[in-house]
Amino acid sequence: MNEQIPLLAFDNLRLDIDTFDGRLQILDGITFELAAHETLGIVGETGCGKSVTVRSLLRLLPMPPARFTAGAIRYKGTDLTKVSEGAMRRLRGNEIALIPQDPMTYLNPLLTIGRQLTDVIAARQKSEPRGTRLDRKGQRTRAIELLTEVQLPHPERLLDAYPHALSGGMRQRVLISMALAGEPALLVADEPTTALDVTIQGQVLRLIHQLVERLGLAVVLISHDLGVVAKVCRRIVVMYAGTIVEDAPTARLLESPLHPYTQGLLKAIPKLHGDSGKLQGIPGSIPNLLDPPRGCRFYPRCPLAMDVCAREKPPAVEAAPGHRVACHHYPGPPVEAVYE
Amino acid sequence: MASLDESAPPANGWRERHAPQLRQLRLYWHTYRRSGSAMLGLFLAIVFLLLAAIGPAIVPYPEDAAGAVNLAQKLQPPSAAHWFGTDEVGNDILTRVVVGTRLSLAIALIITGVAAGIGVPLGILAGYRGGWLREVIMRVTDVFLAVPGLVLAIAIVAALGPSIVNAIIALSLVWWPGYVRLIESKTLSLKGESYVEAARLAGASTPRILFSHILPNCLSPILVKASMDMGMAILAAASLGFIGLGAQPPTPEWGAMISIGRNYLPTWWWYATFPGLVIYLTVLGFNLVGDGLRDVFDPRSRGR
Amino acid sequence: MSEALLLEARGLSKVFEVRSGRFAKASLKAVDGIDFAIPRGGCLGLVGESGSGKSTVARLVTGLHRPSAGSILFDGRDITHLDGRARRDLGRDIQMVFQDPHASLNPRKTIFASIAEPLIIHTDLRGAPLRARVEELLDIVSLGRRFLYRYPHELSGGQKQRVCIARAVALNPKMLVLDEPTSALDVSVQAQMLEFLRSLQRELNLTYLFISHNLAVVRHLCDQVAVMYLGCIVEKGPTAQIFDRPQHPYTEVLLASVPLPEANQPDPPPLEGDIPSPLSLPGGCRFHPRCPRHIGPVCVDQVPAQTALAPGHHVACHLHQER
Numbered sequence: 001m002n003e004q005i006p007l008l009a010f011d012n013l014r015l016d017i018d019t020f021d022g023r024l025q026i027l028d029g030i031t032f033e034l035a036a037h038e039t040l041g042i043v044g045e046t047g048c049g050k051s052v053t054v055r056s057l058l059r060l061l062p063m064p065p066a067r068f069t070a071g072a073i074r075y076k077g078t079d080l081t082k083v084s085e086g087a088m089r090r091l092r093g094n095e096i097a098l099i100p101q102d103p104m105t106y107l108n109p110l111l112t113i114g115r116q117l118t119d120v121i122a123a124r125q126k127s128e129p130r131g132t133r134l135d136r137k138g139q140r141t142r143a144i145e146l147l148t149e150v151q152l153p154h155p156e157r158l159l160d161a162y163p164h165a166l167s168g169g170m171r172q173r174v175l176i177s178m179a180l181a182g183e184p185a186l187l188v189a190d191e192p193t194t195a196l197d198v199t200i201q202g203q204v205l206r207l208i209h210q211l212v213e214r215l216g217l218a219v220v221l222i223s224h225d226l227g228v229v230a231k232v233c234r235r236i237v238v239m240y241a242g243t244i245v246e247d248a249p250t251a252r253l254l255e256s257p258l259h260p261y262t263q264g265l266l267k268a269i270p271k272l273h274g275d276s277g278k279l280q281g282i283p284g285s286i287p288n289l290l291d292p293p294r295g296c297r298f299y300p301r302c303p304l305a306m307d308v309c310a311r312e313k314p315p316a317v318e319a320a321p322g323h324r325v326a327c328h329h330y331p332g333p334p335v336e337a338v339y340e
Numbered sequence: 341m342a343s344l345d346e347s348a349p350p351a352n353g354w355r356e357r358h359a360p361q362l363r364q365l366r367l368y369w370h371t372y373r374r375s376g377s378a379m380l381g382l383f384l385a386i387v388f389l390l391l392a393a394i395g396p397a398i399v400p401y402p403e404d405a406a407g408a409v410n411l412a413q414k415l416q417p418p419s420a421a422h423w424f425g426t427d428e429v430g431n432d433i434l435t436r437v438v439v440g441t442r443l444s445l446a447i448a449l450i451i452t453g454v455a456a457g458i459g460v461p462l463g464i465l466a467g468y469r470g471g472w473l474r475e476v477i478m479r480v481t482d483v484f485l486a487v488p489g490l491v492l493a494i495a496i497v498a499a500l501g502p503s504i505v506n507a508i509i510a511l512s513l514v515w516w517p518g519y520v521r522l523i524e525s526k527t528l529s530l531k532g533e534s535y536v537e538a539a540r541l542a543g544a545s546t547p548r549i550l551f552s553h554i555l556p557n558c559l560s561p562i563l564v565k566a567s568m569d570m571g572m573a574i575l576a577a578a579s580l581g582f583i584g585l586g587a588q589p590p591t592p593e594w595g596a597m598i599s600i601g602r603n604y605l606p607t608w609w610w611y612a613t614f615p616g617l618v619i620y621l622t623v624l625g626f627n628l629v630g631d632g633l634r635d636v637f638d639p640r641s642r643g644r
Numbered sequence: 645m646s647e648a649l650l651l652e653a654r655g656l657s658k659v660f661e662v663r664s665g666r667f668a669k670a671s672l673k674a675v676d677g678i679d680f681a682i683p684r685g686g687c688l689g690l691v692g693e694s695g696s697g698k699s700t701v702a703r704l705v706t707g708l709h710r711p712s713a714g715s716i717l718f719d720g721r722d723i724t725h726l727d728g729r730a731r732r733d734l735g736r737d738i739q740m741v742f743q744d745p746h747a748s749l750n751p752r753k754t755i756f757a758s759i760a761e762p763l764i765i766h767t768d769l770r771g772a773p774l775r776a777r778v779e780e781l782l783d784i785v786s787l788g789r790r791f792l793y794r795y796p797h798e799l800s801g802g803q804k805q806r807v808c809i810a811r812a813v814a815l816n817p818k819m820l821v822l823d824e825p826t827s828a829l830d831v832s833v834q835a836q837m838l839e840f841l842r843s844l845q846r847e848l849n850l851t852y853l854f855i856s857h858n859l860a861v862v863r864h865l866c867d868q869v870a871v872m873y874l875g876c877i878v879e880k881g882p883t884a885q886i887f888d889r890p891q892h893p894y895t896e897v898l899l900a901s902v903p904l905p906e907a908n909q910p911d912p913p914p915l916e917g918d919i920p921s922p923l924s925l926p927g928g929c930r931f932h933p934r935c936p937r938h939i940g941p942v943c944v945d946q947v948p949a950q951t952a953l954a955p956g957h958h959v960a961c962h963l964h965q966e967r
Contacts, residue, residue, distance in 0.1 A: 020367060045830035046801070153917075167918040168694075197693035197919065198857060202901030202912045209911075224830065227903030251907035268835035270864035272902055273888060279864065281836030285800055361795075534747040535758075538811070541706055541740050542762035543732035552761075556752045 005077050007218050008034040008057075008186060013071035013081075015056055018064065022290045026052050028242045028297070029071070031316065036185065039212055039219045041229030041250070044239035045265075047286045050222045053239070054188050058098060059088045075186075093120070094127055097179035101191040103171035107163040113174055114159030117143040117181070124182040146177040151207060169200035173207065180211070187212075189221045193228060205231050226269065230254060235322075238262045241286050241297040244316065248323040258325045260302050260337035267339070280339040296328065303337050304329065371636045378635070381628020388622050392445040395438040404431035405439040405592050415608050425610035427601070433610065436592035437618055443593055444622070447508055448573035452566050454512040459519025460562060464550055466520065467527025478524065481517040489514040490579060497585040504593075507586040511576050515569065522565055526558050560637040568630030571623035578619050594619050650819060650851045651705065652681040655714035658700050662923070672922050674700040676875040677714065679950070682819075682868070687845065687852040689866030689883060691859060691898070695922045696872040698855045702823045705853060706740045707731045719818065736766055739812040743824035745804035749796040755807050756792045762814045781810040784847075786840070802833035809844070819851045826861060838865055859902050863887055868956075871895050874922060874930040877950075881957030891959045893937045929962065937963060 015027035027049050034040050042050045055061050057073055057080065073080040075096070080088070092098075100106050108116060118139045125133045134142060140159065147155035150173040163171060172192060179187060189208065193201040209232050212219055223229050229236055229250075236253045238246040238261065246259040257263045264282040284301035293299050299309040308328050316326040319334075329335045355362070372378055399405065410430030418425045424433035466477040484492070496510035530536060530553070539549050580586035581595025589596060594615040601612030656679070660672040675697040682688045690698045703709045705716060707726060715724045723734060739762075742748040749758050759778050763769050769777055779789055785806040796804055805825060812820055822841070826834040842865060845852060856862050862869055863883055870880035871894065879892040890896045900912035913936050920926060926933050932943040942962050950958040951965055 020370060045832060169918050198859075199693060199897055199901045199912075199915055200918065202903070203915065205903065206911050225903065226831075226905040230905050230907060231903045231909055254905055254907055265831060266905065268832045269905055270835070270838065270860040272860040272863055272899070272904060276864050279835035279839055281834070281839070282832035283836070534742045534744060535750045537708060538740070538742060538748055538808070539750075539761060541708065541735055542811070543735040543765045544761065545732070545765075548765070552753075553750055557750070 004035075005074075006033040007036045007038075007076060008220075009072075009074040010053070010057075011072045011074060013053075013056070013073060014069045015052065015061075015066060016069050017061075017066045024289045025292055026066075026242050026289060027056070028292070029313070030239075030242075030244055031071075032237050032244060032247055034186075034218055034220065036218055037216045038235065039221070039233040041233035041236045042220060042222045042239060043224065043226055043229050043236060043265075045224055045286075047241065047289075048239040049242040050239050051190055054098075054190060054220060054222060057188065058092055058096060059085070060098075090127060093179075093184070094124060094182040095184055096186045096188060097182060097184040099172075099176055099179050099187065099189040099192045102195050103168060103175050104163065104195075106175055107171060109163055111162075112159065113161050113163065113166070114140070114143060117146065117159070117174070117178060120178045120181045121146075142181075146180055147174070149180060149211070150174075150177045152177075167200075168196050169204060172196060172204055176204075176207070176211070180215075184217070186218045186220065189219065191223055192221070194223070194225070201228070208232055226254075226265070238265070241292065242289065243297050243313075244326060245298065246323075246325050247316070248320075252320070252323055256334065258319055258323070258330060258334055259327050260304050260335065261298050263337045264339055282339055296326075303339055304335055368636050372632050375632050375635060377628050378632025381625045381630075381632060384621055384625025385629050388441055388445065388618075388625060391438055392442040395441055399432075399435040399438050401432040401435045404435045406590060415604070415611075417608075418610050424614040425608075427597075427611055428604065433597075433614055436597065437594070437615055440592040440594045440597065440615070441618070441622075443504075443587070443591070444574050444577060444619075445570075447504065447577045448570045450508055451511045451515055451573040451577070452569045454508075455515035455569070456519050456562060456566060458512070459516035460523050460555075460558070462516070463520040463523025464527050464554055464558070467524040468531055468546070468550060468554065474524070477520065481520045484514070484517040485521070490576060493576065493580060494583070494585060497580060502585045502588060504587045504591070507577060507580045511573060511580070514576075515573070518569075519562070519565065522561055523558055526561055527554055530554050530557055560633075564630055564634045564637060566630075567626055567633055571626030571630070574619065574626070575623050648683050649681045649717075650684045650686075650719055651853070652717040653701075653705070653714065654679050654717075656701070656704060656711055656716065657713040658697075658704055658709060659712040670923050673875055673925065674922060675704065678872075678875075678877045680870050680877065680880060682851055682853060685845075685849065685851055686868060687854055687866040689862035689869040690853065690855045690872060691857060691862055691869060692872035693857060693898075693919060695874055695919055697875040697922075698872050699823060701872075702740065702821045702853065702855050706738050706821050707734050708740075732765075735762065735817075736815045737817050738819045738821065739815070739817040740821040740823060741805070741808050741812050741825045744828050745801050745808055746796070746828070748808045749804060751796055754793050754795060755799075758796075758807060759811045759814060762811060766815055777814070778810075781814055784813065784844070785810045800833075801829050802837060805829065805837060806840075809841075813844070813848060813850075816848070817850070819853065821853045821855070823855045824857065825854075827856070827858065834861070841865060859887070859899060871898065874920065874925060876930055876960065877958075878931065878961070879957075879959045881954070885954075885957060891953060891957075891964060892961050893935050893963070894931050897936070929960075939963060 010030045010032050013027055013030040017024045017026055030053055042053065044050045052061065059080070068081045121134070121139045121142050143159060144155045147158055152158055152170060152173050166174065193204050196204060205228060211217065219232065221229055221232050233250060235249050237244055238259065240261050246253065246257065246262045253262065254266070257266055264280065267280045268282065270276045270279055282301055287293055287297055287300060293310070295311045296309045296314050299305050302309065306328060314326045314328045316324045317330050319325050319330045396405070408431065413426050413430035414428055416422055416426040422432050422434065424437060427433055462477050466474040493510040493514045496513060497506050500506040500509065536549060536553055539553055577586055578595030581593045582599045584599060587593030587596050597615040598612050601615065604611045655677045656675055657677050658675040660674055661669055662672050663669060680688065690701060692698045700709065704711050707723070711724055715722060718737065726734060756778055759781055760774055763774060763777060782789060782791060787803060787806050791799070799807065826837050829837060838861065844850065854862065854866050866883050868881065869883040869886055870877045871892065872878070873894050879886060879890065879895045886895060887899060890899055897913055897915055903909065915934050917934055920933065928944045928946050929948050932938055935943065939962060948960045948962045948965060950960050952958050953964060
């Protein structure tokens with residue numbers, strides 16, 4: 001058992017957002033850990049809170065109306081929910097970097113790639129002691145290094161190009177290089193390939209995979225696409241309506257999912273090869289977070305629901321080594337959910 | 341995220357059927373109320389609208405509005421009998437200002453209405469049709485916009501002869517191009533929406549698409565612009581009146597009053613000041629309302 | 645044209661004039677001389693990435709764009725060059741469901757008004773009979789009557805998409821063109837939607853042209869598939885056959901690039917560079933600059949012709965022409 005404190009630990013985090021209609025209980029007890037050099041995928045459908053989770057990590061949410069109501073986010077032991085905005089700013093980019101979803105909106109169309117990249121490099125330099133900071137030429141060299149790192153051809157020429165001249169895949173690589181500029185320990189990727197074409201997606205995922213291996217980064221990858229997450233991550237966390245329902249190594253989760261929601265999700269994915277038969281969706285819709293169910297949040301849609309599920313929230317238990325589930329059926333023999 | 345109560349029985353009352361619209365209105369009101377300046381603007385606008393509506397019925401000296409001469413009372417300072425003082429023929433300035441409110445607001449309403457009435461259809465046509473029709477409409481619009489509005493209005497009124505009606509005509513002619521620009525760009529963006537394509541596919545004729553799909557979605561920018569235009573139109577009409585090209589004496593038009601009152605500054609300061617003050621307050625009020633409405637309709641500021 | 649085919653496209657092309665640079669005009673060849681056919685009751689999947697032209701094909705078939713060249717035959721009639729009236733009438737036979745359900749419904753119209761619109765335009769139904777028909781359509785798409793007077797923003801993505809489908813089948817069309825109808829939906833909702841589309845096809849005797857970039861979805865729903873790249877069809881034929889044994893290098897790479905929900909997937913074969921802009925198309929075979937199985941000058945100079953590998957299975961690749 002590893003005695004070191006994990007790089008990142010969410011500890012029963014609860015987050016509410018005040019809206020015109022009332023108080024939305026967006027995150028309800030998020031708990032998971034990430035060790036250094038580990039790759040974790042967070043999957044879930046619309047409204048599950050996966051994006052909110054990572055944005056709360058980086059405090060990119062407007063803090064009122066969003067509020068932490070319980071729990072902690074511990075990065076290298078420090079509780080991020082309690083630190084100042086100044087401390088968060090020093091953390092962002094330097095320790096924890098974000099790769100966002102849509103490359104086009106994150107690049108300034110009026111500035112060259114080189115300028116944007118050197119701006120990021122210069123900003124990161126501020127945390128270095130005065131004597132060792134790079135000058136303009138050094139920043140340019142570093143920029144070329146970073147562009148080479150993400151396998152972009154002719155990086156010197158790219159420095160003078162504008163974002164609109166680049167394709168979607170190239171822009172995403174530029175954003176990845178900007179994320180790497182601060183030499184972060186943790187990389188957070190929020191649907192990094194959703195906006196890209198399939199073949200380009202394949203290339204970018206391969207790049208992320210290679211970078212992770214080479215640079216030893218820890219990665220949290222968010223996606224609604226289980227295939228994408230399976231490609232890059234060793235461990236997967238499944239979220240539903242602001243709760244974590246399952247947390248397991250990738251192979252185990254895909255071969256023997258334990259939670260009824262995960263099972264439903266996997267059965268809903270059509271197969272690329274072979275006949276899928278009749279696809280089963282999950283009937284119903286996500287609960288109203290203004291007034292969520294008192295017990296398990298999946299209870300209204302679960303075909304295996306029991307009375308206790310309506311009354312009590314299921315605690316997360318370790319049903320198998322490294323495999324945690326939050327379901328009243330566990331600990332116990334694995335169940336199989338059938339929809340419709 | 342829409343989570344509907346799956347078990348709600350289909351209700352048919354007016355309130356149930358229009359529940360979504362009512363909620364939307366409440367949401368607008370809630371957003372509007374958040375802005376202090378917007379509420380101030382609303383207060384001012386309502387005050388002046390009320391004055392325009394019922395003011396002339398409750399003024400202390402109704403005969404003064406038509407310019408009854410009362411030289412014994414001339415140029416009296418503000419007092420209990422005459423809150424705003426009197427002018428050079430002894431008329432109560434308060435009365436004239438209040439009656440002038442109805443006049444100014446009516447003028448502004450007509451100008452805005454006519455301008456929108458001409459500009460919006462032209463803008464929609466230009467945006468939707470494109471091609472040479474758009475070129476023609478936009479170039480004509482550009483020509484009008486190139487000339488400073490008030491200068492053009494002055495030229496038109498000078499040609500037609502000074503009167504309120506001609507001032508209204510002149511200002512309406514100057515005002516419509518602004519709507520064309522606004523609506524043309526809004527229509528261009530709406531044209532590409534999927535639901536417009538779907539309507540075309542369903543076989544909708546062009547008039548149907550314009551009335552049923554494009555126009556309703558243009559209403560928010562029109563409303564915002566119209567509110568702000570009310571204020572600017574009042575100012576413009578007063579400006580024309582100030583140089584003698586609008587209302588003619590003894591009509592109690594604010595601009596005309598300032599024009600004469602100017603000569604009595606600084607000793608008999610009340611004559612020019614009070615009409616000036618109400619112009620300022622009305623324009624401010626409508627501008628703030630327009631600002632507030634723009635924030636309300638801006639999707640980014642909408643609460644969930 | 646054989647009785648069994650509902651739609652047939654021959655040499656279909658579409659060129660757009662676009663502004664390139666400050667003053668110059670350039671031609672964007674979105675679709676370049678393609679042939680395909682859909683049998684009655686069949687489902688043809690059209691797959692491809694950005695710039696492949698698949699969305700343009702959808703709009704050519706429904707009449708939203710006019711072809712620059714080639715012909716389209718529908719149910720025995722030539723629908724390539726139709727004037728205003730005839731084009732509007734085509735809406736009774738061919739309808740389309742769009743990609744983004746959130747944008748496909750006028751936010752200011754109630755669900756009733758949106759579904760009723762095609763009926764109001766093309767039929768005499770009004771009042772009670774109109775309402776009855778709209779309710780019938782809601783039943784067909786399994787939405788309750790309570791949605792009649794709601795506004796789009798109150799519905800979920802899946803519900804909105806069903807409303808769009810209800811609107812599309814209102815006039816009992818023979819064919820539906822579905823442009824990425826499930827791309828904006830969550831997986832669990834997508835599964836229900838796909839099964840619904842399948843049963844709807846049987847129930848209403850529809851023929852589908854299904855556009856998608858999601859290959860697994862196409863595998864599930866479509867018995868025939870055509871793979872497009874930069875305006876050309878590179879391979880077409882029975883879906884299962886093509887997906888299991890792809891013959892065109894692009895099809896191979898495409899299939900290998902799809903991330904599957906399986907542990908330890910191999911990396912796809914490396915593909916050089918990005919998809920070229922349709923404004924500056926490579927000569928010869930469009931795919932040659934990136935092709936891992938490039939065989940030489942013939943790929944650069946000559947456009948490969950469609951070769952029939954088996955009845956109904958065509959490939960456009962020089963590798964297969966050598967044989």
